[in-house]
Structures are given as C-alpha cells and as structure tokens.
Amino acid sequence: MVTGVVKATVRNDGGTVEIDGIVASLVSNGGHSIVGGQVGNYSGKGPATFKSGAVLQGVPLEQT
Secondary structure, three states: OEEEEEEEEEEEEEEEEHHHEEEEEEEEEEEEEEEEOOOEEEEEEOEEEEEEOEOOOOOOOOOO
C-alpha cells in the first residue's frame, strides 16, 4: 500500500498493490492494482480498479 508520495514508478508484478497516495507511474504486469489516489501514468496488462475520486493523468475518474 502506498499512502505517501512516490516520484518514481511503482511496479506490480504479482499480488495486490493499493495506491491511496500519489505516484508518478504505475506499471501493473500481474496481480491486481487498486487506485484510490493519484497516478500520473498507468500501463501494463494486469487488472486495475480505479475507485471513485481516483485521478489518472490529472483527470478525476468514476469507479471502474
């Protein structure tokens, strides 16, 4: 779980990663990523859930 600020890439290569803070980039290659905070860039083939109020590339999202 990330609850602070990460000015780097967070990689999920398996397991569950939850973002409630701010990260520059999230790469999800496996496992499951849950985003409730702010992500600058998202990439990868792993599934991700964006909670209502999450921000991706500066745009607030509805839950997906």
